[in-house]
Amino acid sequence: MDLDAGSLIAGFVVSGVGYVFFSYGRKMSRPLHVITGLILMVYPYFIPTVWVMLVIGALLCALNYLAVQRGY
Numbered sequence: 001m002d003l004d005a006g007s008l009i010a011g012f013v014v015s016g017v018g019y020v021f022f023s024y025g026r027k028m029s030r031p032l033h034v035i036t037g038l039i040l041m042v043y044p045y046f047i048p049t050v051w052v053m054l055v056i057g058a059l060l061c062a063l064n065y066l067a068v069q070r071g072y
Helices: 005-028 031-045 050-069
Strands: none
Touching: 005 031, 005 050, 031 050
């Protein structure tokens, strides 16, 4: 993990969104949201570039949205 400002801010934003997913999933008993939240909170530690981190986060959120729309 890089320690430049952009990487730290992007990691904080992605992890914050993950925390919201995780909290919502626990409160509403939705395992898909809990799993997505955990992944969003952990993976920024292993991604070195900001753009890749944001793209992966957007893809995970989009996949979660599509899965919920399909009834999972």
